[in-house]
Amino acid sequence: MHELSIADAIAETVIEQATNHHASHVKHVSVRIGEANAVISEALIFCFEVIASSNPLLTGAQLKVDIIPHQARCRWCDCEFHVVQYITQCPRCGRWEAEMLSGTEFLIQDMEID
Secondary structure, eight states: TTTTHHHHHHHHHHHHHHHHHHHHHHHEEEEEEEGGGGOOHHHHHHHHHHHTOOOOOTTTOOOEEEOOEEEEEEETOOOOOOOOOBBBBTTTTOOOOEEEEOOEEEEEEEEOOO
């Protein structure tokens, strides 16, 4: 379950930023995670809530997770397609040379603080 280590990294970053901005409490955190990272949203939210419950700055903070589809483009025929189970074979021409367009991201989009 790598969601626990991801939730911990999110919490550490949020605490650092909230402290730098002299916040008394974090209300909400939004993250964007690429589908290729194989994160289970519900597990990540649960882990974040457990971690948040032990830190007064994060207690009650809500985590919103947006999953970004794993998309690629064939370098031969320019076909854009959804990558399923990391298979990057072009569905149009059958070649295996693809450029990743999205789905590998991992970023904290925003957070709301008091």
